[in-house]
Amino acid sequence: xxxxxxxxxxxxxxxxxxxxxxxxxxxxxxxxxxxxxxxxxxxxxxxxxxxxxxxxxxxxxxxxxxxxxxxxxxxxxxxxxxxxxxxxxxxxxxxxxxxxxxxxxxxxxxxxxxxxxxxxxxxxxxxxxxxxxxxxxxxxxxxxxxxxxxxxxxxxxxxxxxxxxxxxxxxxxxxxxxxxxxxxxxxxxxxxxxxxxxxxxxxxxxxxxxxxxxxxxxxxxxxxxxxxxxxxxxxxxxxxxxxxxxxxxxxxxxxxxxxxxxxxxxxxxxxxxxxxxxxxxxxxxxxxxxxxxxxxxxxxxxxxxxxxxxxxxxxxxxxxxxxxxxxxxxxxxxxxxxxxxxxxxxxxxxxxxxxxxxxxxxxxxxxxxxxxxxxxxxxxx
Amino acid sequence: xxxxxxxxxxxxxxxxxxxxxxxxxxxxxxxxxxxxxxxxxxxxxxxxxxxxxxxxxxxxxxxxxxxxxxxxxxxxxxxxxxxxxxxxxxxxxxxxxxxxxxxxxxxxxxxxxxxxxxxxxxxxxxxxxxxxxxxxxxxxxxxxxxxxxxxxxxxxxxxxxxxxxxxxxxxxxxxxxxxxxxxxxxxxxxxxxxxxxxxxxxxxxxxxxxxxxxxxxxxxxxxxxxxxxxxxxxxxxxxxxxxxxxxxxxxxxxxxxxxxxxxx
Ligand SMILES: Nc1ncnc2c1ncn2[C@@H]1O[C@H](COP(=O)(O)OP(=O)(O)O)[C@@H](O)[C@H]1O
Ligand SMILES: [Mg+2]
Numbered sequence: 230x231x232x233x234x235x236x237x238x239x240x241x242x243x244x245x246x247x248x249x250x251x252x253x254x255x256x257x258x259x260x261x262x263x264x265x266x267x268x269x270x271x272x273x274x275x276x277x278x279x280x281x282x283x284x285x286x287x288x289x290x291x292x293x294x295x296x297x298x299x300x301x302x303x304x305x306x307x308x309x310x311x312x313x314x315x316x317x318x319x320x321x322x323x324x325x326x327x328x329x330x331x332x333x334x335x336x337x338x339x340x341x342x343x344x345x346x347x348x349x350x351x352x353x354x355x356x357x358x359x360x361x362x363x364x365x366x367x368x369x370x371x372x373x374x375x376x377x378x379x380x381x382x383x384x385x386x387x388x389x390x391x392x393x394x395x396x397x398x399x400x401x402x403x404x405x406x407x408x409x410x411x412x413x414x415x416x417x418x419x420x421x422x423x424x425x426x427x428x429x430x431x432x433x434x435x436x437x438x439x440x441x442x443x444x445x446x447x448x449x450x451x452x453x454x455x456x457x458x459x460x461x462x463x464x465x466x467x468x469x470x471x472x473x474x475x476x477x478x479x480x481x482x483x484x485x486x487x488x489x490x491x492x493x494x495x496x497x498x499x500x501x502x503x504x505x506x507x508x509x510x511x512x513x514x515x516x517x518x519x520x521x522x523x524x525x526x527x528x529x530x531x532x533x534x535x536x537x538x539x540x541x542x543x544x545x546x547x548x549x550x551x552x553x554x555x556x557x558x559x560x561x562x563x564x565x566x567x568x569x570x571x572x573x574x575x576x577x578x579x580x581x582x583x584x585x586x587x588x589x590x591x592x593x594x595x596x597x598x599x600x601x602x603x604x605x606x607x608x609x610x
Numbered sequence: 611x612x613x614x615x616x617x618x619x620x621x622x623x624x625x626x627x628x629x630x631x632x633x634x635x636x637x638x639x640x641x642x643x644x645x646x647x648x649x650x651x652x653x654x655x656x657x658x659x660x661x662x663x664x665x666x667x668x669x670x671x672x673x674x675x676x677x678x679x680x681x682x683x684x685x686x687x688x689x690x691x692x693x694x695x696x697x698x699x700x701x702x703x704x705x706x707x708x709x710x711x712x713x714x715x716x717x718x719x720x721x722x723x724x725x726x727x728x729x730x731x732x733x734x735x736x737x738x739x740x741x742x743x744x745x746x747x748x749x750x751x752x753x754x755x756x757x758x759x760x761x762x763x764x765x766x767x768x769x770x771x772x773x774x775x776x777x778x779x780x781x782x783x784x785x786x787x788x789x790x791x792x793x794x795x796x797x798x799x800x801x802x803x804x805x806x807x808x809x810x811x812x813x814x815x816x817x818x819x820x821x822x823x824x825x826x827x828x829x830x831x832x833x834x835x836x837x838x839x840x841x842x843x844x845x846x847x848x849x850x851x852x853x854x855x856x857x858x859x860x861x862x863x864x865x866x867x868x869x870x871x872x873x874x
Pocket of ligand 2: 658703788789
């Protein structure tokens with residue numbers, strides 16, 4: 230490794246995960262070791278933001294009482310990403326939601342800072358509350374972002390959560406999301422990331438008494454030497470819960486994409502309905518995709534389905550488009566856009582201003598001859 | 611319409627093609643002039659779809675000998691998209707489903723690629739909507755199909771109508787329709803046939819690949835060809851199709867034995 234990770238071990242109070250560990254087998258931390266060994270100031274994501282009606286800052290007593298609860302419920306404490314972030318003890322952004330709140334956007338922008346930039350977010354939706362939240366993680370330099378987001382969803386509450394990670398080719402993104410869902414609550418999570426040298430995303434959800442609805446849509450795009458790794462874990466601790474999970478990956482260049490999807494259905498979770506689908510596209514011979522479902526199903530009266538596909542752009546689809554006069558390069562982009570759009574269209578409306586498709590695909594995604602101001606493709610700027 | 615002095619649009623000579631080293635076309639000869647309607651018939655596996663895909667430029671097939679002239683260009687040198695832009699159209703036997711790509715946008719991009727080649731203005735979204743609504747009438751297709759992904763979840767008949775809609779938008783010079791009639795009920799067949807008849811004219815040509823006389827009752831061919839073992843074994847007028855309807859293809863094997871495959 231170019232640099233050292235000893236300072237990270239000091240912060241986390243635990244050794245940096247070795248690739249001998251099953252959960253880190255495919256994930257190369259070289260990019261993390263190259264980060265300048267210092268802590269950087271994390272800009273306040275609420276600076277200059279007027280909180281919409283229905284959303285307020287949690288009191289310090291409330292933060293004190295509730296912080297760590299979702300992590301605990303998800304057995305997250307011993308995860309290295311959590312140990313690292315907790316070792317730094319960043320200021321907590323605590324938000325409470327009651328009633329039907331207006332949409333909110335939280336931007337964690339590491340900018341050109343050097344070093345490690347930590348954020349910690351706690352979001353509490355009261356019974357029956359609803360919110361659409363877009364979290365954006367951005368970087369434009371050689372830094373590592375660590376974010377822990379804890380979410381407590383009260384009975385019958387609804388959260389549409391978008392997580393958009395727009396990286397830099399020297400930057401790392403380490404995100405851990407822990408959600409505890411009460412019965413009758415709904416979580417619709419849509420995440421998309423691209424452009425990071427290394428990104429590790431750990432969404433974990435527990436339906437503490439079952440009977441809740443979880444939908445997860447995610448897309449990770451890697452190119453060059455990048456590595457993106459999603460380790461998701463969903464547990465049903467009561468009957469009648471549902472999960473609808475779709476994970477997509479696009480791997481180009483010599484990049485690596487990892488997906489590990491754990492679903493746990495213990496005996497108490499009868500009548501659970503869970504489905505998990507992983508669909509990956511390989512755009513180059515040198516890219517690698519490792520995808521693994523991890524189902525632990527003990528309850529017997531459940532419906533659980535899972536599937537995984539890794540494919541290339543379909544020659545017959547490309548030829549069909551070409552046979553209608555559409556040039557090969559444009560036809561590929563059209564197919565890729567269709568592939569990504571299935572996930573991206575689930576992002577909150579506020580994501581549109583970040584032009585995620587254009588960033589993924591480069592110019593001309595509208596396929597019109599005159600795309601207005603195409604955004605620079607990530608990783609190529 | 612046969613006019614011996616009409617310009618030649620497509621001239622196929624001694625065409626051999628293979629897939630994975632396996633020869634499939636074994637010396638196809640066929641000349642098509644403006645105004646003509648040709649029908650190619652033959653048993654399953656005789657190479658009809660392969661001929662159509664080789665003409666359209668499918669990358670799975672390698673041309674090992676022979677030539678194809680389209681008007682005054684060497685068709686085999688062109689990329690598939692270029693062939694389409696200069697007016698060659700293939701109606702697929704099995705139209706491909708493309709999830710996530712809107713049919714309307716696909717049709718617009720394709721139409722504009724062809725228009726650009728012809729020196730016409732590109733159509734913006736609004737102008738294109740007007741055009742597509744007008745052309746939908748040719749195939750009596752529900753506009754709801756424009757909003758869906760290309761061919762996704764379409765029934766067999768709907769896919770074939772979508773093919774003819776594309777043909778109506780692209781206004782090809784040479785249209786090759788590969789079993790566009792298969793799987794259609796009689797009403798859909800009438801609609802598709804009337805679409806083809808509306809689009810055929812003195813300056814264009816049509817190559818129909820079909821198994822059935824019932825399509826040829828609605829679209830009268832000037833020439834009928836019988837394909838077997840990757841070449842054209844017999845050619846004749848529309849009466850050849852009627853004869854095939856009576857006699858079937860049993861004579862083909864004896865005929866093949868008498869006409870050995872020419873090695874290029
Ligand atoms: N892409 C391909 N790969 C392998 N074999 C093929 C391919 N395309 C066609 N063939 C073979 O070539 C022969 C002719 O097929 P095809 O052109 O589809 O016939 P038809 O359309 O007359 O039914 C068949 O034996 C078929 O299996
Ligand atoms: Mg066929």
